[in-house]
Amino acid sequence: xxxxxxxxxxxxxxxxxxxxxxxxxxxxxxLIGGLLAVFLWGLVAYxxxxxxxxxxxxxxxxxxxGVYIANFVFFIGVSHVGALMxxxxxxxxxxxxxxxxxxxxAITFASLLMGALMPLVDMGRPDRLLNLVRYxxxxxxxxxxxxxxxxxxxxxxxxxxxxxxxxxxxxRDRYADGPAWRRRLYTFLSLGWxxxxxxxxxxxxxxxxxxxxxxxxxxxxHTVVSWIFGMTLRAGWNSTILGPYFVSGALFSGAxxxxxxxxxxxxxxxxxxxxxxAHFRRMGYLLxxxxxxxxxxxxxxxxxxxxxxxxxxxGYLTAVFSGPFARLFWxxxxxxxxxxxxxxxxxxxxWVPRLHRVPLLRPQPALAAAATYAVASVVxxxxxxxxxxxxxxxxxxxxxxxxxVVAVWLFLAFLPVFHARPVMAxxxxxxxxxxxxxxxxxxxxxxxLLNPFLPIQRAPxxxxxxxxxxxxxxxxxxxxxxxxxxxxxxxxxxxxxxxWETREAPAPREAADQEGIVGVPAL
Amino acid sequence: xxxxxxxxxxxxxxMAAAAAVGVPASRAHRPREGLAAEVPxxxxxxxxxGPSRRWVMVVDLAKCDGCRxxxxxxxxxxxxxxxxxxxxxxEMRDESTGLAYWLPRPCMQCDNPPCVKVCxxxxxxxxxxxxxxxxxxxxxxxxxxxxxxxxQARGFNxxxxxxxxxxxxxxxxxxxxxxxxxxxxxxxIFCPALIKEGKLPACVAACPMGALYFGxxxxxxxxNSQGETVRFSALVIEQAxxxxxxxxxxxxxxxxxxxxxxxxxLPPPEEPEPAAGAGRAAIPAPAVPPKRIATAGGVRR
Numbered sequence: 001x002x003x004x005x006x007x008x009x010x011x012x013x014x015x016x017x018x019x020x021x022x023x024x025x026x027x028x029x030x031l032i033g034g035l036l037a038v039f040l041w042g043l044v045a046y047x048x049x050x051x052x053x054x055x056x057x058x059x060x061x062x063x064x065x066g067v068y069i070a071n072f073v074f075f076i077g078v079s080h081v082g083a084l085m086x087x088x089x090x091x092x093x094x095x096x097x098x099x100x101x102x103x104x105x106a107i108t109f110a111s112l113l114m115g116a117l118m119p120l121v122d123m124g125r126p127d128r129l130l131n132l133v134r135y136x137x138x139x140x141x142x143x144x145x146x147x148x149x150x151x152x153x154x155x156x157x158x159x160x161x162x163x164x165x166x167x168x169x170x171x172r173d174r175y176a177d178g179p180a181w182r183r184r185l186y187t188f189l190s191l192g193w194x195x196x197x198x199x200x201x202x203x204x205x206x207x208x209x210x211x212x213x214x215x216x217x218x219x220x221x222h223t224v225v226s227w228i229f230g231m232t233l234r235a236g237w238n239s240t241i242l243g244p245y246f247v248s249g250a251l252f253s254g255a256x257x258x259x260x261x262x263x264x265x266x267x268x269x270x271x272x273x274x275x276x277x278a279h280f281r282r283m284g285y286l287l288x289x290x291x292x293x294x295x296x297x298x299x300x301x302x303x304x305x306x307x308x309x310x311x312x313x314x315g316y317l318t319a320v321f322s323g324p325f326a327r328l329f330w331x332x333x334x335x336x337x338x339x340x341x342x343x344x345x346x347x348x349x350x351w352v353p354r355l356h357r358v359p360l361l362r363p364q365p366a367l368a369a370a371a372t373y374a375v376a377s378v379v380x381x382x383x384x385x386x387x388x389x390x391x392x393x394x395x396x397x398x399x400x401x402x403x404x405v406v407a408v409w410l411f412l413a414f415l416p417v418f419h420a421r422p423v424m425a426x427x428x429x430x431x432x433x434x435x436x437x438x439x440x441x442x443x444x445x446x447x448x449l450l451n452p453f454l455p456i457q458r459a460p461x462x463x464x465x466x467x468x469x470x471x472x473x474x475x476x477x478x479x480x481x482x483x484x485x486x487x488x489x490x491x492x493x494x495x496x497x498x499x500w501e502t503r504e505a506p507a508p509r510e511a512a513d514q515e516g517i518v519g520v521p522a523l
Numbered sequence: 524x525x526x527x528x529x530x531x532x533x534x535x536x537x538m539a540a541a542a543a544v545g546v547p548a549s550r551a552h553r554p555r556e557g558l559a560a561e562v563p564x565x566x567x568x569x570x571x572x573g574p575s576r577r578w579v580m581v582v583d584l585a586k587c588d589g590c591r592x593x594x595x596x597x598x599x600x601x602x603x604x605x606x607x608x609x610x611x612x613x614e615m616r617d618e619s620t621g622l623a624y625w626l627p628r629p630c631m632q633c634d635n636p637p638c639v640k641v642c643x644x645x646x647x648x649x650x651x652x653x654x655x656x657x658x659x660x661x662x663x664x665x666x667x668x669x670x671x672x673x674x675q676a677r678g679f680n681x682x683x684x685x686x687x688x689x690x691x692x693x694x695x696x697x698x699x700x701x702x703x704x705x706x707x708x709x710x711x712i713f714c715p716a717l718i719k720e721g722k723l724p725a726c727v728a729a730c731p732m733g734a735l736y737f738g739x740x741x742x743x744x745x746x747n748s749q750g751e752t753v754r755f756s757a758l759v760i761e762q763a764x765x766x767x768x769x770x771x772x773x774x775x776x777x778x779x780x781x782x783x784x785x786x787x788x789l790p791p792p793e794e795p796e797p798a799a800g801a802g803r804a805a806i807p808a809p810a811v812p813p814k815r816i817a818t819a820g821g822v823r824r
Contacts, residue, residue: 053705054664055682061606064666064679124664124679124706128644131663135644142643142665232671233637233771453673453768454628457613460606 010174017499019269020491021175032488035481042478045471046121054124056471062456063449063466067476068122070441074253075115075483076149076225077246077437081254082108083156084218085286087211096282098501099274103265104258105160106496110486111257112153114479119145121475141231144224152214152221159210161189162203166500169193185493222250229444235305235316236448245297252294253437255287256340256430261487263427265496274497280426284344287430291341298337316451325447332443336436340429342411347418347425356416366413373398373406576652577740578713580727581758582627583780586734588787589614589625596729600714601700602686607678609711610726614790623789624782627735629726630655630676630711631767631775638668638677646708653740653776654713658697662707669708673771677710713737723748732787740776 010018049056059066082104089097119142120126136143168190175183193199226246229237239245259280266275305313306321320329346352355361377398418425446466450456456464490496593610603609613626632655639647639655646662649655669677684703688695693702698716703709714724722728723746727735730748738745738755746752758764764778 053682054679060681061669061675061678064669119665122665124666124708125662125704128661128663131644131646131661135646135661137643137645140641140643140667142641142667228667231641233673233773234670449670452675454613454675455615456675458608458611463606 013503014170014174014499016271017274017497017502018171018495019271020265020496021171021178021493024492032485035485035488038481039478039485042475042481045474045478049121049471049475050126056469058467058469058472060459060463060466062452062459062464063446065122065445065449066466067442067468067472068118070438070445071476071479072115072118072122073225073246073441073444074438075111075118075479076222077250077253077441078257078434079108079111079115079152079156079254080218080222080247080250081258082106083152083159083214084251085255085258087159087214087218090207090211096279099271099497100258100262100279100283101501102160102164102494102498103261103491103496105156106487106490107254107257107261108156109153109160110483110490112149112156113486114483116149116153117482118479141224141227145228148217148221148224152217155210155214155217159207159214162206162210163498163501164494165190165193165203166195167495167498169195170499171495182493219247222247229448233453234448235313235451235453236320236444238312239301239305241297241301245301248290248294248297249437249440252287252290253434255283255290256433256437259283259287259426259430260434263423263430265491266423271497274502277422280423284422284426284429287426287433288341288344291337291344291433295337295341298333312453316448319447319451320443325443328439329443332436332439335432336440337433339411340433340436343418343425343429343432347415347422349419352419353416355412361409361413363413363417366409370406370410373402575741578632578653578718578776579738579740579745579755580629580632580713580724580777581736581738581745581755581764581780582777583734583736583762584624584626584782585780585785586732586787587612587625587627587730587782588732588734589790590731592729592731593627593726593735596725597711600717600725602684602703603709604678604680604684604686604703606681607709609676609678609709611675616790622782624785625787625790626779627726628674628676628767629777630713631674631773631777632713634774634776635772637671637673637773641667641671643667650715652715654715655710656697656712656715657700657708657710659700659704659707659709660695660697662704664706664708666708673768673773674775677708679708680705 057066057068086097086101086104089101120129123129132143132146136146138144168186171178172183172186172190175186223243223246226242230239230242232238262275262279262283265271302317302320306317309317319325359365380398418428450464450466589612591612594608594612597603597610598608601609610627610629613628614623615626616623632653634649634653636647636649636655639649642648643665644661644663646659647655647657647668664679666679669679680703683705686693686702687704688702691702695702695704696716698712698719700709700712714722717724723737727737727746728748733747733749733751736745736747736753736755736758738752740755743755744752745755745758758780759778762780762783764780766775766778768775
């Protein structure tokens, strides 16, 4: 390009915010390469499934849906918050939202794409996909999902794109060092934006209307996902509150995903001036509120049938509370809801740092105890089959109360650490929330299918249990890698922190601090 | 602004027209070409008018001895792929009384079918003669119908079936359902092709005990393999017939007569053997937990 000398350069602030576009070290390429490898491996697994049919999965007539559908619910859930949160904060005029709206909306975009793929992967006859158009029947919840998800994908993509136009125009005008194809891309996508008052007015108007429209669409998406299950008669799915329950779970996991992304970008591109601790504090409050709502729904959803123990639901509830799924269920409740909420609240207590005055409550002894416990239990369980014959049952040497004690010890020892690093606390809590969210999706799909009305009888070997195969795990890993690839790719192509919107606001650090803890208008 | 009566009627008529045009859903209850409505039926007995048929099945649990001839006949007739049993014989035991009996379970051909409601492509639909049909050449394999069916009456072709149209050279006919496609859902369809020929469904004809009756509710007559034809209403009323999981409101077309004074050996106390067929070699055979054999959850009157 010969006109390069006429092009104005980025300001220092813009350089900083555009670091994700311009910078790219060995680490970035290694990460992208690794993710690409995992994604391609997922494609190999899918090719295997296409060739041999769904028989290569662990699914059979009883457990007819498995991790694919769990992934579907999970990704759609994660997608939930981005556009919704951004719309609510925009409508309520919460100024602190400005630096994080785009990274939240991009999560919606990436995870919706991956979530929408999952039912396709689960289909027995993907070659007959067009039958959904040719013979589609509106009374099937599958059609509701297709309509709702495509609407949400369109709406949230627009919602992501429209406020990006001024930034794209800025890149068009000033990204002199960029390759030609990028400048052509930005020129095309910025739609002739000249930053005139009329254009600004139009953009604001569009965003207001979009923000109002996107909220009911977002709520509808996860409601109809839940109705896939809720419209059947099966124990555990036959529930009237499944819609709002799924919505609350989606909001919780989606907000956690936003916090994870905030922490990752802040760390990777040194954005501490723009994504401040105040942002994590506010998002933490949001996560606490959503977690409490989700915990309440969980309690209501399980208590009402558990109180009655009706015939139809007894087998399912027993399996979940005290049967084969009990460990997973209680682990999920503990690490997916309770622990994140504790991590977000307890480290704020003023006397927490004093815990370290107790020598035993420093991280080193607690870590040493945990390591000892882990090594001892591995060694003992490996050695015990031989020694049991000699009359020694080594497994009983470690009483069952040791594990909770070690866990509480570790937790107390790390509380002061989290007190000193609130961002890390929020990031760890949000990762736990999303891990627990996936496990919960699995617990929604599988135990119900293993507890049908009629007893499971005459099932061929392997048909009465569910053991996901390497194909399912590979495709799941590939989907996660695909999600991250889309997300990272987005941040490499487009400014992940809105430049013009943060310029419009008061200097970010001041704005965040001014609003303080009490005066959070949006929450 | 006031809405005049005329305007209201106009709008309402427009909406009704739009609904009628725009909702392909109504095809669920519309017979498809070459099926239901055109089935040439044997002439009804003299004195009985009306061409309409409402097929029903009656299972006399007092007569069923669990020999599974019905399952074998069905599997042979339709070349049912391994792992599936379109009529499965359950071993039931009431935990409170210890009452044990055999329970043959075909598709219930529900009048309020949960599977038909959820199918996104109309691959399963309700015929006017009561049969819930299945078109596996249209099925997309989402398995929603299997999830929706409370009777476990549907199976899926997880692997390539032996009898595909390509291998057998036979065209696919949903009324015979003798060739199968990978990645599709299948189930019992009351053998409409045999009914058309004036024969009993394969399972009914094969039952050595005469425990299965089949017939037309409009005629009020059901017949078993022994050639006994009895009044449907009398049979069901006198012997306190019931339907499986009546409380779910699925309105099945299969009636059960309770196992009073059973004429058969009771199911053995040990757990039922698995069906013959495609297991996965890689995964060790897990024992079905004994407590699942027959909890009271199975059968309600």
